[in-house]
Amino acid sequence: MSSVRWRCARDGPTHVSDLVISSAVADEVMAHARAELPNEACGLLSGIGGGAARFHAARNIEASPFGFEMDAGDLLRILAGMERAGQELVAIVHSHPRSPAVPSARDIAESHYPVIQLIVSLSDSRATAREALRGWRIEDGIASEVSLLVEPDQQPLADRSTSEPARASMSSSTAQDPSSPPER
Ligand SMILES: [Zn+2]
Numbered sequence: 026m027s028s029v030r031w032r033c034a035r036d037g038p039t040h041v042s043d044l045v046i047s048s049a050v051a052d053e054v055m056a057h058a059r060a061e062l063p064n065e066a067c068g069l070l071s072g073i074g075g076g077a078a079r080f081h082a083a084r085n086i087e088a089s090p091f092g093f094e095m096d097a098g099d100l101l102r103i104l105a106g107m108e109r110a111g112q113e114l115v116a117i118v119h120s121h122p123r124s125p126a127v128p129s130a131r132d133i134a135e136s137h138y139p140v141i142q143l144i145v146s147l148s149d150s151r152a153t154a155r156e157a158l159r160g161w162r163i164e165d166g167i168a169s170e171v172s173l174l175v176e177p178d179q180q181p182l183a184d185r186s187t188s189e190p191a192r193a194s195m196s197s198s199t200a201q202d203p204s205s206p207p208e209r
Contacts, residue, residue, distance in 0.1 A: 043171035044116060044141050044160045046070070046077040051154035051175050053080045058120035058145045061085065065093040067119040069103050070143060071112040078112060085119075092131060093119050116141040116160065123148050126159035128168040136163035141171055 046054075050070070057080070058066040067085050072078035083099035107114065117140055121129075126146035128136075136142065142161045146152070160171040 042075075042174035043162075044075060044077060044143070045174045045176060046143075046158070047176050047178060048154060049178050050077050050080050051158060054118055054143070054145055055154050055157060057082045058122075058147055061120065062147065063090045063122055064088050065090060065120050065122060066145070067093040067095050067117075069100075069107075069114060070116040070118055071103075071107040071110070072115045073112055075115065077115045079110075080118070081106070090122050114140055116143040118143045118145065120145040120147055126157060128161050128163060133163050133166055133168055139164070143173075 054068070054070075057068060060066070065085055065087075066082070068080055068082040070077040070080055081103040083103060084096040085093040086096050087094045104114070117138065119132075119142075121127075121144055124146065125148060126144040128142065128144065132142065132144075139162075142163060144159055144161065146157050146159075149156070155175045158173060158175065160173040161168045162171055163169075
C-alpha cells in the first residue's frame with residue numbers, strides 16, 4: 026500500500042508561476058548537485074516574493090546517494106544570513122542522482138515544512154536546468170507539483186514597472202554574470 030500520490034500543476038491552463046528562478050541561480054543548483062555526486066546534494070533558495078534570488082549549498086550529513094539530512098549548523102548559518110539580507114526562505118533543494126525529480130516516498134514522509142521543495146534530477150546528464158528541476162509542495166502525504174519558471178539571465182526576476190527596491194540590496198558576492206544567450 027502506498028500513500029504516494031501527486032498531481033501535476035502543468036496540466037492546468039497558463040497561470041502565474043509559483044516559483045521563479047533565474048537561470049544563473051538554477052545553474053548554481055545544478056553545479057552543486059553535480060559536485061556532490063554520487064551523493065544527494067541539498068541546500069536552500071532564498072529571495073523575496075517567490076523569486077529565488079540566491080542558492081545556499083548545505084552539507085548532506087548523510088553523505089548518501091539515497092537520502093539527505095541538512096547539516097544543522099549550515100541550516101542555522103544560512104537562515105541567519107537570509108534574515109540579515111532581508112530575504113525569506115523560498116525553497117528547500119535536494120538532488121536525485123539517478124531518479125526523476127519527483128518526491129520519493131521518504132521525501133513525502135519526512136516533509137514537515139510548508140515550503141516548496143525543489144528537486145534536481147541528474148539522471149540525464151545532458152538535461153538543462155529547465156528540464157532537470159521540478160518544484161513540489163508536500164502536504165498531508167500528498168505531493169503537488171508547482172509551476173516553476175526558469176528565467177533567462179538577461180531579464181530581471183520581476184517586471185521593473187512593479188518596482189521592487191528590495192532587489193537592489195541583494196548580495197551578489199557569488200554571482201557571476203555569464204553572458205550566454207537564453208536557451209529556449
Ligand atoms: Zn528526494
